[in-house]
Amino acid sequence: MSGVDDYYRTKISSRNPDVGQGAISGPRSRGPRSTSRGVGADSSGCSDGECGIQPEVFDSDLESEIGDVGKATHAKKMRKWKSLAKGKFEKMLLECIVNTEEIPPDYGNMYVDPKVIGKLERVTRMSLLRPKAFGHGVLAGNRVTGAVLWGPPGTGKSLLAKGVARQSNFNMILASTAELWQKCHGDDEKVITALFSMARKIHPTIVFIDEADAMLGSRKAGEKRHIRSMMNQFLMEWDGLKSGKDAPFILLATNRPFDLDPAVLRRAPMQIHLDIPTAAQRRGILDLILKKETLAPDVSIEKLVKLTPRYTGSDLKNMCVTAATECVWEMEEDSKERTLYLRHFKSAMVNIKATGLSKTMEHELRSFGRNEKPGTQPRRQEDE
Ligand SMILES: Nc1ncnc2c1ncn2[C@@H]1O[C@H](COP(=O)(O)OP(=O)(O)O)[C@@H](O)[C@H]1O
Numbered sequence: 103m104s105g106v107d108d109y110y111r112t113k114i115s116s117r118n119p120d121v122g123q124g125a126i127s128g129p130r131s132r133g134p135r136s137t138s139r140g141v142g143a144d145s146s147g148c149s150d151g152e153c154g155i156q157p158e159v160f161d162s163d164l165e166s167e168i169g170d171v172g173k174a175t176h177a178k179k180m181r182k183w184k185s186l187a188k189g190k191f192e193k194m195l196l197e198c199i200v201n202t203e204e205i206p207p208d209y210g211n212m213y214v215d216p217k218v219i220g221k222l223e224r225v226t227r228m229s230l231l232r233p234k235a236f237g238h239g240v241l242a243g244n245r246v247t248g249a250v251l252w253g254p255p256g257t258g259k260s261l262l263a264k265g266v267a268r269q270s271n272f273n274m275i276l277a278s279t280a281e282l283w284q285k286c287h288g289d290d291e292k293v294i295t296a297l298f299s300m301a302r303k304i305h306p307t308i309v310f311i312d313e314a315d316a317m318l319g320s321r322k323a324g325e326k327r328h329i330r331s332m333m334n335q336f337l338m339e340w341d342g343l344k345s346g347k348d349a350p351f352i353l354l355a356t357n358r359p360f361d362l363d364p365a366v367l368r369r370a371p372m373q374i375h376l377d378i379p380t381a382a383q384r385r386g387i388l389d390l391i392l393k394k395e396t397l398a399p400d401v402s403i404e405k406l407v408k409l410t411p412r413y414t415g416s417d418l419k420n421m422c423v424t425a426a427t428e429c430v431w432e433m434e435e436d437s438k439e440r441t442l443y444l445r446h447f448k449s450a451m452v453n454i455k456a457t458g459l460s461k462t463m464e465h466e467l468r469s470f471g472r473n474e475k476p477g478t479q480p481r482r483q484e485d486e
């Protein structure tokens with residue numbers, strides 16, 4: 103086994119004692135083990151004060167159950183990474199490193215179709231768990247280097263990306279396009295180069311680009327020069343990832359996949375759809391969100407499922423938070439004890455409605471799902 107292989111093995115097994123003894127790694131167990139329903143936050147960034155950077159807060163998420171151990175581990179890693187960062191841009195990008203220790207394991211803070219999780223794990227986790235297989239034959243210089251998570255806003259794309267990083271033992275650099283622009287001060291190419299070099303330094307890494315369509319959208323005539331130069335640099339760096347064990351995995355999230363440049367879609371052959379949840383999925387999400395709440399006899403998860411068609415995960419969370427707040431408002435004293443009645447939810451639903459998609463957006467998402475991707479050539483006769 104090569105030194106690099108050894109490195110991966112020790113790296114994984116030091117984080118997860120089961121790995122390396124064959125306990126987790128096989129395809130039998132590669133699906134999500136999502137039985138635990140821990141409700142966790144997905145705050146990230148350097149939260150320890152070690153790197154002198156304020157923690158980044160994502161969405162108003164569910165409460166973290168990770169204690170000081172996670173914080174100490176992350177602080178230790180950050181100290182090491184800080185010493186590896188060279189130059190202005192790499193140092194700035196330290197702010198974008200997610201504290202994966204704070205993300206609940208086993209996808210405990212989300213309810214996502216296990217098949218979707220499996221698809222993503224196949225191209226991330228598996229390459230770490232099976233270094234020999236991924237270093238052989240066609241996989242040796244040709245692994246899948248990117249994926250796109252696409253679907254309406256609030257369907258859990260960011261949540262899933264972070265969950266996969268945690269479960270796959272990847273480190274994660276999370277950068278939204280807006281954030282990269284803010285950091286680059288006109289040095290578009292340099293910030294992208296630093297993104298990839300920093301990702302290699304802290305490997306194994308997932309580089310997660312949120313709102314990817316803003317930076318990696320179709321190259322239109324007349325668009326701003328700096329957008330194009332950022333994208334060109336990104337594509338060039340991406341092309342260099344086919345081989346090399348320290349190459350990061352590129353994960354993009356977008357509500358507008360149909361706006362992504364065909365060159366981007368070609369580099370991310372795995373495109374994973376997160377749609378508005380079905381009734382069964384809403385049941386799962388509500389179960390998770392309300393697991394610590396007491397429901398009055400006049401309300402049940404089943405009833406809430408029926409009342410919330412087309413609600414996304416984010417809508418459901420906001421609705422439940424509003425209902426609980428309503429209940430607290432009615433209480434005379436501060437207490438952890440409360441019972442949520444149907445009237446609290448009904449009142450919340452007056453304000454929190456399902457996020458409606460415009461007809462055009464729905465149509466465009468549907469077309470994308472049917473594989474009518476931009477740049478797709480009509481099939482030739484001999485392909486039939
Ligand atoms: N499938 C889900 N399971 C549990 N919570 C969810 C789910 N989808 C969305 N949420 C809630 O909505 C919030 C926003 O979701 P997010 O991942 O940011 O959506 P997106 O990135 O697709 O816009 C999450 O932080 C979470 O609280």
Ligand SMILES: [Mg+2]
Nearest residue numbers: 259260312355
């Ligand atoms: Mg998001």
